């Protein structure tokens with residue numbers, strides 16, 4: 613798990629939440645988590661920015677009466693290939709990197725606290 617993702621999940625576990633302010637996701641966190649979130653600021657911003665992009669793509673997709681879920685890919689991402697994130701093109705051992713996966717989960721309104729409780733909070737991923 614990346615340091616930013618760990619900080620995000622810890623902030624959510626401490627009572628924080630991700631709220632949508634129009635098209636922008638906003639992270640609301642208890643003051644006790646602010647320093648850790650500031651230290652992970654770049655990664656937190658990347659997660660929230662990607663969530664914003666993916667939410668727009670999801671809204672455009674559902675507005676056309678299509679079924680299922682769109683792939684959710686950054687516009688600058690290269691064509692999908694093994695060993696790289698399908699959403700951003702960065703190195704990944706899975707389908708998506710941790711930053712994009714978290715952004716997708718925020719986009720879809722998943723409970724990150726519940727999901728995070730199943731994830732080890734160590735620096736392994």
Ligand SMILES: [Zn+2]
Pocket residue numbers: 697698699700701702708709710711712713
């Ligand atoms: Zn990615």
